[in-house]
Amino acid sequence: MAQTALTLKKNDGTAANWRTWLGIAPFLLFAVLFLFLPSLRLFTASFTDPDGNFTLNNIIQLFSEPFIVNAYKLSIQISAVTALGGGILGFLMAYAVTVGGLPRSLRSVLITFSGVASNFAGVPLAFAFVATIGRQGFITHILRDYFGLNIYDHGFNLYSFAGLSLVYMYFQFPLMVLIMAPALDGLKREWREAAENLGATTAQYWLRVAFPVLLPSILGAMILLFGNAFGAYATAYALTGGRIGIVTIQIGAQIRGDVLYNPGLGYAMAIGMVVIMAISLAGYSWLQAKTERWLR
Numbered sequence: 001m002a003q004t005a006l007t008l009k010k011n012d013g014t015a016a017n018w019r020t021w022l023g024i025a026p027f028l029l030f031a032v033l034f035l036f037l038p039s040l041r042l043f044t045a046s047f048t049d050p051d052g053n054f055t056l057n058n059i060i061q062l063f064s065e066p067f068i069v070n071a072y073k074l075s076i077q078i079s080a081v082t083a084l085g086g087g088i089l090g091f092l093m094a095y096a097v098t099v100g101g102l103p104r105s106l107r108s109v110l111i112t113f114s115g116v117a118s119n120f121a122g123v124p125l126a127f128a129f130v131a132t133i134g135r136q137g138f139i140t141h142i143l144r145d146y147f148g149l150n151i152y153d154h155g156f157n158l159y160s161f162a163g164l165s166l167v168y169m170y171f172q173f174p175l176m177v178l179i180m181a182p183a184l185d186g187l188k189r190e191w192r193e194a195a196e197n198l199g200a201t202t203a204q205y206w207l208r209v210a211f212p213v214l215l216p217s218i219l220g221a222m223i224l225l226f227g228n229a230f231g232a233y234a235t236a237y238a239l240t241g242g243r244i245g246i247v248t249i250q251i252g253a254q255i256r257g258d259v260l261y262n263p264g265l266g267y268a269m270a271i272g273m274v275v276i277m278a279i280s281l282a283g284y285s286w287l288q289a290k291t292e293r294w295l296r
Contacts, residue, residue: 216290
């Protein structure tokens with residue numbers, strides 16, 4: 001009897017394991033088809049020339065061609081600027097609706113807006129900014145006709161580095177809000193009460209207790225914002241028409257361009273992006289693990 005019971009228990013455990021694996025099978029299939037196989041294709045194709053022959057020249061050009069180096073540099077710059085700006089603005093907004101004393105009803109509005117805005121990108125976002133603050137945009141006309149201010153005569157240009165950074169900020173700071181709101185909610189009330197009992201002011205509590213606890217989460221979120229901007233393509237292309245040569249636009253020019261047609265080089269540049277994104281995600285995961293240790 002004992003042997004029979006043990007066998008049945010073992011069989012039930014095996015069946016449960018198979019059901020568990022069956023549940024995640026769609027995810028595994030999706031990962032293989034849309035992540036691993038494309039990544040393998042990028043890796044193998046980056047070592048081929050336009051004629052399909054093996055070459056290392058594509059990898060060498062990543063470090064030797066000035067336009068490729070400048071493309072990576074420009075993408076890193078715009079990603080860093082928008083990650084920092086979006087991180088600061090998003091943190092302040094998340095603070096205001098969580099522990100800052102604003103009405104609770106505003107939190108639902110902000111979180112809902114952030115969920116929509118963080119995914120609003122590409123051609124619709126570019127068109128929205130062109131229609132709003134482009135040279136013939138709605139706000140541009142109001143400022144010029146009613147206030148005598150032409151922002152384009154004072155150095156502003158939507159189709160420049162600054163303009164593209166402004167557009168990216170639209171989906172950067174909502175993502176920061178979505179990440180930081182739960183982290184701010186995770187601050188334990190006992191920590192503040194203990195600090196106040198020891199005579200700490202509000203500023204001292206935030207400087208010496210709350211901010212050090214939140215710092216890994218803030219830095220991790222900014223790394224995530226960096227990766228979010230670094231991989232953007234459609235928004236920049238639709239807004240500038242390729243005049244700003246960030247790395248994603250240069251990859252598109254190499255793969256489907258008429259003049260700069262070299263798919264192998266485009267794939268090699270994509271591999272470079274994958275490496276940078278992998279480093280960013282590793283840093284984000286490490287910082288999130290440190291944050292969860294305090295907020296669990």
